[in-house]
Amino acid sequence: MKRLLTHARILTMKKGDSPVRDGYLLMNGDTIAQVGEGNPPSDWDEVTDMKGRLILPGFINTHGHAAMTLLRGYADDLPLQTWLEDKMWPIEGKFGPRQVKWGTSLAVIEMIRGGTTCFADMYDHMEEVARVVEETGIRASLCRGVIGLGNEAEREAKRRESVRFVRDWDGQADGRISAMMAPHAPYTCPPAYIEAIVADAAEANVPIHIHLSETRAEVEQNVKDYGLRPVEHLRRLGVFDRPALVAHAVHVTKEEIGILAEHGVKVSHNPGSNLKLGSGIAPVPTMLKRGLRPSLGTDSAASNNNLDMLEEIRLAALIHKGAHMDPEAVPAETALEMGTLYGAESLFWDHEIGTLEPGKKADLISLDLDGAHMQPPHDLLSHVVYAAGSADVQDVFVNGRPLMRNRELLTIDEERVKFEAKEAYREVAP
Numbered sequence: 001m002k003r004l005l006t007h008a009r010i011l012t013m014k015k016g017d018s019p020v021r022d023g024y025l026l027m028n029g030d031t032i033a034q035v036g037e038g039n040p041p042s043d044w045d046e047v048t049d050m051k052g053r054l055i056l057p058g059f060i061n062t063h064g065h066a067a068m069t070l071l072r073g074y075a076d077d078l079p080l081q082t083w084l085e086d087k088m089w090p091i092e093g094k095f096g097p098r099q100v101k102w103g104t105s106l107a108v109i110e111m112i113r114g115g116t117t118c119f120a121d122m123y124d125h126m127e128e129v130a131r132v133v134e135e136t137g138i139r140a141s142l143c144r145g146v147i148g149l150g151n152e153a154e155r156e157a158k159r160r161e162s163v164r165f166v167r168d169w170d171g172q173a174d175g176r177i178s179a180m181m182a183p184h185a186p187y188t189c190p191p192a193y194i195e196a197i198v199a200d201a202a203e204a205n206v207p208i209h210i211h212l213s214e215t216r217a218e219v220e221q222n223v224k225d226y227g228l229r230p231v232e233h234l235r236r237l238g239v240f241d242r243p244a245l246v247a248h249a250v251h252v253t254k255e256e257i258g259i260l261a262e263h264g265v266k267v268s269h270n271p272g273s274n275l276k277l278g279s280g281i282a283p284v285p286t287m288l289k290r291g292l293r294p295s296l297g298t299d300s301a302a303s304n305n306n307l308d309m310l311e312e313i314r315l316a317a318l319i320h321k322g323a324h325m326d327p328e329a330v331p332a333e334t335a336l337e338m339g340t341l342y343g344a345e346s347l348f349w350d351h352e353i354g355t356l357e358p359g360k361k362a363d364l365i366s367l368d369l370d371g372a373h374m375q376p377p378h379d380l381l382s383h384v385v386y387a388a389g390s391a392d393v394q395d396v397f398v399n400g401r402p403l404m405r406n407r408e409l410l411t412i413d414e415e416r417v418k419f420e421a422k423e424a425y426r427e428v429a430p
């Protein structure tokens, strides 16, 4: 099916393209066929006049735990370890497939409504997550997060489950699902366990996704337990010999950033969650100077407390300016790249998504340019980063398939999901 979008303003995010082009975009099946100015092609099956709309790549959320939408507002204003140990883990212990299915469905609604076309998810009962992704048409990089604090038998069962998940789901849903292996963190997985998971990832030829140096306390504990800071600890365990994505990297030194850069490690910067848990502010300007291209994640709705990528993009553009008293610390264009192209790179998907150019998958969104807060429309990239809100997102396409048109969701029953998610929470509520 050929879908043509005409009379649009287009931000391709492709290096070398002018910031905004006026023209058309043609999708052929799941792929972008043309992005052009001037007269649009006449060979199409469906045409939409996009006057007053800006087309740009869909946002890519590179770290989160989707089903935790059920725990939004359940425990606020606590530091990470107390929040996890006293609040999250006890109630998550009661989660079953139903909680994951409906919590994830709720997250997918929120993400599509906010212009996210691809998300990374680390959780339990991942086949439920994969089915939601398959049915709703969104794209995702999924991993069974394993916490290795139980006994040997439990640990091994989780590891086998992760391997099985990768085998069953990597490349499924018309290629919209990719899989990773995910030891949760250095403080929840003993060294030998991490090494075993690295070996599994090598055998399955998939990347590793792990939390890293999110809090100062965690770094100090790692030094006490293993005599090493977490970056060197994971390097010695072979994690960085594989393609790897680390979430947070808040408490990393210049030398550690050097190690991450040397090994081509991808970083997911989660400014909203780091601020709310009081974890700190990641040294993103130093990472950028060192050649890293950090992407953006919301983390879960229990520590954020939403899944709004426009908000993360704006935070990324703002907080480093404030922290460094430098208005150039993270320019608007870089912040938007972090939410799009760098996201694709972080999920090892940049050959297919992240920019709008012929040959790439048609994962794109449109924003309404008509709102008072978008006037005058002279610098649209600036408006996306500093002025737009998720309610401006009008249309969402993934693999050329419309998931939302004019804010109407097409692949998911929002009222049913809201009802079932409340029920699913009620079943586990204290």
Ligand SMILES: CSC[C@H]1O[C@@H](n2cnc3c(O)ncnc32)[C@H](O)[C@@H]1O
Pocket: 065, 080, 084, 088, 089, 092, 122, 123, 124, 144, 145, 146, 147, 184, 185, 211, 214, 273, 299, 300, 303
């Ligand atoms: C079993 S994998 C998912 C596991 O991760 C927990 N989690 C959620 N947010 C964070 C965070 O910011 N740092 C570390 N761990 C986090 C979640 O509660 C699940 O137990």
Ligand SMILES: [Zn+2]
Pocket: 063, 064, 065, 211, 247, 299, 300
């Ligand atoms: Zn996390």
